[in-house]
């Protein structure tokens with residue numbers, strides 16, 4: 001039975017900010033509040049968050065958005081979506097963090113991953129979890145905390161240690177003690193087999209993570225917990241949980257096998273719905289849980305590109321070539337092409353499908369005729385070129401794209417949207433409401449609370465209109481650009 005309220009509160013605990021949004025069942029927004037999050041960079045390659053700050057920010061934005069939406073009595077249910085892979089260690093008795101959270105971007109466990117790879121474990125880990133051995137994923141971060149933070153080690157010894165990803169931490173704080181994680185977040189730890197209901201003892205042994213410190217793995221929607229009444233003035237059920245990329249996939253309505261979304265933010269994340277089939281990649285893509293409803297899983301194949309919008313930010317902040325990110329669009333339109341300039345944006349190595357952490361960025365093909373607009377255009381062109389490499393890998397893995405649904409901060413750039421359609425030779429769709437991550441969590445929470453009978457119904461009711469971009473580029477130009485890209489890529 002749904003509660004009396006008719007609104008859905010979404011808590012979106014992202015990497016750079018924490019936000020709260022209040023939706024109605026038609027997808028309209030009735031409240032929005034946001035707090036920036038302090039990024040801690042204690043050493044090169046290390047990235048940390050203060051889990052206490054994430055919690056306080058979440059509480060503050062939730063209260064603000066609830067007030068905008070007309071008060072807690074109007075909130076039927078809560079959905080949570082979060083930056084994935086980031087790990088939190090806390091004391092389950094005191095409810096206090098035992099260390100700074102290690103963020104997904106943190107590379108401190110690169111050697112540990114290399115050691116496991118050298119010992120020949122990668123194929124088995126990939127087979128079981130869908131993931132590669134990379135510091136990106138949670139398990140080696142958890143082990144690092146046990147090895148280097150005395151409070152974490154002592155907590156484990158005393159049976160008080162709780163590990164979790166960010167949604168797990170927030171659920172613990174909101175409910176006053178429930179220790180759980182949803183299957184989409186759990187599938188990013190390297191400890192959950194794609195086909196297994198819960199943590200795998202062999203994987204916990206391999207990574208050295210005590211299973212007793214881990215949360216229970218639950219569905220992405222349903223009656224997952226109840227918020228302590230003292231926090232918002234009334235007990236509100238938590239009925240949806242999902243990692244941000246899975247949530248965006250759902251928010252984009254990619255609910256049928258083959259449907260694909262690409263989020264262009266700091267990095268670019270492409271997920272294709274694989275239905276109930278276990279995703280197996282022979283092209284260095286990741287297999288991941290898309291969502292679990294009633295114990296039944298749907299899977300996705302994922303390609304993560306580390307540098308997308310951050311390239312534009314770099315042109316702005318480090319090179320001073322542009323003043324605003326949006327200006328890149330007008331500059332790209334000033335020239336008929338990049339004049340032969342190609343940028344390979346390997347500023348922090350190359351992610352999928354290349355996985356070359358040692359690769360470094362290049363700008364090639366310049367002459368005295370090269371101007372600012374050519375370089376900016378080449379930077380924007382790099383988005384479609386990177387997406388093209390992913391498209392080839394997805395097709396090779398038996399999941400060819402037939403259309404691409406885009407979102408994220410960069411998708412506001414019409415030139416990029418059209419270039420994606422042109423270079424991929426595919427229709428590209430962009431929703432008018434681009435907050436797809438929050439929307440997906442709202443859809444899950446709505447289904448979990450009984451406001452909708454299914455995700456399909458939630459998508460019909462909550463997703464708004466989309467704008468389409470159709471391919472319009474001659475094959476000779478397209479293949480010439482791809483050839484230049486291949487050559488530039490070989491040189492990095």
Ligand code: ADP
Pocket residue numbers: 016264265266267308309310311312313325326327328329408409410412413
């Ligand atoms: P995240 O969620 O990863 O923090 P966003 O989805 O908010 O990122 O996207 C922000 C990124 O998109 C920034 O790196 C910025 O440089 C880039 N960006 C924003 N607007 C544009 C634009 N109009 N054209 C090109 N890039 C843009």
